[in-house]
Amino acid sequence: MTEVTQRRSIFPRLSRLMLIVEILHTVAVIRYLYFRLVRRGTKVADQTHDSVSANTVMHNLKGIRRSIRRVGRSSVLIRPLSIIPRLQRRLPEAKVLSIGPRSEAELLCLASHGFRLRNVTGVDLLSYSPRIDIGDMHALSYADDSFDVVIASRVLGYSDAPEIAAAEMLRVTRHDGYIAINTGDLQPDSATNQDLDYKPGSDRIYSSLADILDLFGTHVGHVHFSNDPSVESGKQRGPILVIFRVNKPQMRTR
Numbered sequence: 001m002t003e004v005t006q007r008r009s010i011f012p013r014l015s016r017l018m019l020i021v022e023i024l025h026t027v028a029v030i031r032y033l034y035f036r037l038v039r040r041g042t043k044v045a046d047q048t049h050d051s052v053s054a055n056t057v058m059h060n061l062k063g064i065r066r067s068i069r070r071v072g073r074s075s076v077l078i079r080p081l082s083i084i085p086r087l088q089r090r091l092p093e094a095k096v097l098s099i100g101p102r103s104e105a106e107l108l109c110l111a112s113h114g115f116r117l118r119n120v121t122g123v124d125l126l127s128y129s130p131r132i133d134i135g136d137m138h139a140l141s142y143a144d145d146s147f148d149v150v151i152a153s154r155v156l157g158y159s160d161a162p163e164i165a166a167a168e169m170l171r172v173t174r175h176d177g178y179i180a181i182n183t184g185d186l187q188p189d190s191a192t193n194q195d196l197d198y199k200p201g202s203d204r205i206y207s208s209l210a211d212i213l214d215l216f217g218t219h220v221g222h223v224h225f226s227n228d229p230s231v232e233s234g235k236q237r238g239p240i241l242v243i244f245r246v247n248k249p250q251m252r253t254r
């Protein structure tokens, strides 16, 4: 009789503990301190695309540590992503690109929801972590169709040419993969920016879900999840959120 041994890693199950946000914060802070203080590995993109908005790097460098505590901003996309039926069945195999995670918290949040950390790549203009590549969303260094999921949470507001960023997201996402966008509240007149003596981000204002979907044109397939502040009233309308299936059966951009 042949003994069948099933090799099961304990790490995916341990990652689920990070659904408890305090555990996720603790892991993220310990790793942050290790990489920043012990490994001293903080890097910044030395050249950026013309489409990167003014003050982007300076502004975001200041907020790395703080962003660990703000993981709720990305979990608002990651939770619904993780329960899309066609994706849910193969979360551990799905290759994910997180554009602009700023800290590892977004990557750990993906792991806590069932994605496998080793299949999650971060890319940002700044990085203290070996899990976050230095790169620019307007000129990604990944091959066509490399990812099943691309998430860009509160990043498009730092682009003066979001059409280029959207084309890059489409290029690296495979047909039938998913793109998840949160615009955040980064607007030139937003309350968060009033105390600053410089303006972070672009002048471009997104006022509705259609503004975001237009960037992706005919490649928007089924919309699985969305929030459109333009159809709500009152103060708590939230950011524009969308997760859609990518439709590009014959598209080859390079």
Ligand SMILES: C[S@@+](CC[C@H](N)C(=O)[O-])C[C@H]1O[C@@H](n2cnc3c(N)ncnc32)[C@H](O)[C@@H]1O
Pocket: 052, 056, 057, 060, 067, 070, 073, 074, 099, 100, 101, 102, 103, 106, 123, 124, 125, 126, 135, 136, 137, 138, 152, 153, 154, 155, 158, 159
């Ligand atoms: C406001 S933070 C968002 C952090 C996190 N995703 C969240 O939702 O809280 C924006 C991040 O996008 C990064 N970013 C801005 N422009 C970028 C670009 N052109 N390419 C890659 N990352 C960019 C910034 O460096 C920063 O880390």
